[in-house]
Amino acid sequence: MTFEYAPAPESLAIVSIAPSYGLFINGEFVYPTDGTTFKTINPATEEVLAEMSEANQSDVNAAVNAARRSYDRIWSVMSGRDRAKYLFRIARLLQERAREFAVLETLDNGKPIRESRDIDVPLAAAHFFYHAGWADKLDYAGLGPNPQALGVAGQIIPWNFPLLMLAWKIAPALACGNTVVLKPAETTSLTAMLFAEVCQQADLPPGVVNIITGAGDTGRMLVEHDGIDKIAFTGSTEVGKSIGRAIAGTNKRLTLELGGKAANIVFDDAPIDQAVEGIVDGIFFNQGHVCCAGSRLLLQESIAEETIAALKLRLQTLRLGDPLDKNTDIGAINSPEQLNKIHELIKSGDDEGAQRWTAPCDIPDKGWWCAPTVFTNVTQAHRIAREEIFGPVLSVLTFRTPDEAVEKANNTPFGLSAGIWTEKGSRILWMANQLRAGVIWANTFNRFDPTSPFGGFKESGFGREGGIQGLAAYLQAANDSADQARGTS
Amino acid sequence: MNDRVEVRKTYKLFIKGAFPRSESGRTYEVHDTDDKFLANAAKASRKDARDAVLAARAGFDGWSAATAYNRGQVLYRVAEVMEGRREQFIADVQAAEGSGDKKSARVVDAAIDRLVWYAGWADKYAQVVGNTNPVAGPYFNFTIPEPTGVVAAIAPQDSSLLGLVSVIAPIVVTGNAVIVVASTRRPIPAITLTEVLATSDVPPGVINVLTGDPAEIAPWLASHGDVNAIDLTGVTSAELAKKLEIEAAGTVKRVRPPAQPNWLANPDLGRLRSFVETKTVWHPLGA
The missing domain is CATH 3.40.605.10 (Aldehyde Dehydrogenase; Chain A, domain 1)
Known part of the structure; x- marks a missing residue:
């Protein structure tokens, strides 16, 4: 099913940009x-x-x-x-x-x-x-x-x-x-x-x-x-x-x-539809140019297939294009340098044997763009599981037990953020305690507030x-x- | 005059709750302030430092997971056992620092009292430095302190016992594990302290004590990938401090700079806050 949207561009009239700035x-x-x-x-x-x-x-x-x-x-x-x-x-x-x-x-x-x-x-x-x-x-x-x-x-x-x-x-x-x-x-x-x-x-x-x-x-x-x-x-x-x-x-x-390489951890009792929204928000918000992005998705093995299928379906509805259009979900990559870096890491994912899926979307002729990309069959040794990509690229790994999830999540020199998706309260608090990261989002992701310390x-x-x-x-x-x-x- | 020949002690390192010699086989002479020979202390090597890091990492897991009440009791227990050895500590401090009876006793009493003070913080500091945050949205959000991990510390060179205790207590009370390099020229009170630690329910690896030359050992600790923070309090050379900071930057370690405070003065929470991380947890509210 595809939706057709009429363009809804925000007016430029409100800004005046000088030719040069001091x-x-x-x-x-x-x-x-x-x-x-x-x-x-x-x-x-x-x-x-x-x-x-x-x-x-x-x-x-x-x-x-x-x-x-x-x-x-x-x-x-x-x-x-x-x-x-x-x-x-x-x-x-x-x-x-x-x-x-x-x-x-x-x-x-x-x-x-x-x-x-x-x-x-x-x-x-x-x-x-x-x-x-x-x-x-x-x-x-x-x-x-x-x-x-x-x-x-x-x-x-x-x-x-x-x-x-x-x-x-x-x-x-x-x-x-x-x-x-x-x-x-x-x-x-x-x-x-x-x-x-x-x-x-x-x-x-x-x-x-x-x-x-x-x-x-x-x-x-x-x-x-x-x-x-x-x-x-x-x-x-x-x-x-x-x-x-x-x-x-x-x-x-x-x-x-x-930098960061946050784990977004989904347990088998999580509401999958809500979790998928959180996964999308975690890695595709701001084209993935987010230091706390949930760039490593850790799925409990028993729900991995179902979640990946639901995720791919959801990603097909994301709209990539004119950032000024009010319907746009994925904007432009900020610079060609950054785009090259993203492409280089995507290539490493291909070369190292991970399985790539790219959301089908039209890429505009001008500008710098990267379609939402999901890698499955990722191992912890892959560069795309270790290095910060800073782009709309998600690496999916799986786990069986909460202990294994903690071990994989913490297996990184980074420790900025992490996500937990489960209906079980005691597990949320136990996981929040075990994860070595400064910001823990449980059943949500990428929330910010001036009263809430970040780092x-x-x-x-x-x-x-x-x-x-x-x-x-x-x-x-x-x-x-x-x-x-x-x-x- | 007593004609009994005393039994002298071999002074060793304290790693993972045991007393190994330096793997390098090296020792160095320790003298009192009148230059009289006191002992041969172990001269720790790079390998000893790395063994201590391994021990500290292993110790950190259990110690950081222990209840705050338990950590507080263990530190209080250290103070209890020190009190029982008060006369030995006074003699050790006197020999090491050349201080008189009264001054030495005052320093030992202050060290014991400092441990008691920090022990009491174990189950309170999170209440003082943690809080909930009134975010503008339907979320419950709270912030808590957590231990940084493995901390390497260079103990003060002058204050051989009180300074040492004042450095390590705030590190371990919050759940960190420590590798401390004792005062180079005055290591004996630190070694006596390790005998107290070994009999005070401090889990193996939580506190590891090395003797030797910070200029030789500390760079390995500062660059070690499994050390999370470094306390340079006892570094007396600006050049060495700079070098250690440069090494520490390679793994984004937390660094507390050199300092020579008056150790008898009452501390604040500054040292304790130096080696905790701030964790913030969000959860949606909803029926």
Whole structure:
């Protein structure tokens, strides 16, 4: 059975994209001293959206200096109550301009408008609202009375949730009294620049938030800058490790939110239809560009065939195409580099003997796309069961007993998230206890909330974002300088 | 004068609840602060460090699954047995640190009291650092702390007993297993402590004590794939600390930096929080 849908595109009229963007330093948009630029491209059409500025060393210096000055003179001496009001303003502005942010995010990132509109942008606003309320209540953050800000935070975020990751970084940092220099990913800087405009509209004091665009080199300059007190990084495990090495021997504090290879575990008593929805949400949400994606499906042997059949049926109804279309489920892959990486791992699955099934769907002529892909007959030794693919590719393994499920689920250097599907309450709690991962979704998957701490065990990183635990990443106890431990806050 | 010839003790490592010599066969001389020979201590090697990691991983499974009440009782038991050996510890500390009777006694008493303090946290810290989260949706959501896993620690070089206890107690009380490298020049109080641990219901592998040179042993621990965190408290060389941090980054270990606090001061929860992970669980609400 096929459904026919009339196109339902979201209007572009709400956004205006400038031909070129500068850097946001000390409350103003400035162009880099040497004028180097790079292009940001709509991954669904391959059209150039705008020219972005690549920050060099002197721009990084200027941004860090602005953040330091504003920390010393304004933000660290301002009352928590007043810091809160700025954050509330930002939350409200994000809500007011939500549709504009959603459309811009979808244009620049390629994710379906349904997701940017219903998830990314509302959650970003909620993050500012939640943390705004903390700014004058930090005595209750669990670090003893009068906890102190760290100073200037250097923050580096990925391209999969550009605005949301910005909110996860900036909101707690500012609430705790730090100032920030943030570098968005080079392929998705536009919503960060729009956010800079929101900071201006909120009359946020100059230098509290600085946004510098650029690629890995700019990020490295930020990490290595002497004027930075804290690094917060979300991205690949490989880069996370190199940051750890780069700041060894310094007093910089670090939080890392890195890769994952989450197990989504379905027991034979789970309601299969609900579980299938959870499996789809787990791996095909945001084209699988999710560090906590449920990329390893562990099915109890007795229901494996039935579940895989139901899953394939469901995947045939997913709509891949124009991200701005409100009916679209699967958008574009953010960059050709990422698409190549996905293809390379898919090929390894073929080569290593796993059985591939690809959802039948029309791939648009332009842009970068990957149809939902499911591998069965996967063993734990296969690369597609061990490495993060960061794409719409699901690896299916089976198990017989709960013990075997735990063993397979934990058999990875990662530990970001895991899913459990069963009707049995005691099994949920036992599994949740056994799984070595920071976020456990039972009978649901990929749920996020500002009150709920997010972050990993093992090589998925350390430190938390969100919740009361997330505040520790941007605060130090008044009397314990050793609390500045790396990843041990 | 007593003409009886005393029976001297052989000082060894403490791995998996047993007292092996270093597999390398090496020892080094330990002197008191007047440079008088005290003993030959085992000089642990890379192989000993790796054996200790294996033991700690095996110990972690049972220890982290034990009830908090049980862990608290075991740590309290360590304090009880230490109290019975109070005079020996005072003599050991005195010889190691060159401190007077009173100071040595104060340090030993503080070490025992510190264990009691941490023992009491076993079944309380999750109530203090865990919580439910009021998410905006029909879900029940809670956050709990869990032990990080296997922790390698470099004990303070100066405070041979109180510093050592202050480092290992907050690591193990939450369910971690530890491999601790004792003070290089003052290892004897640590070795006496291992005799207490062996008779205090501490399961084998939960606390492993190595003696020797941190500069030689610690890099193997810092780079080991089955060590989850490293506590650099007793590292005195900035160069070594940096090297260990670089090694630790290769497996995204949690790192607690070097520190020389006043060990007699009352601690806060900082050390305990350093070696726990935060786990958050979601479940839908529905009739």
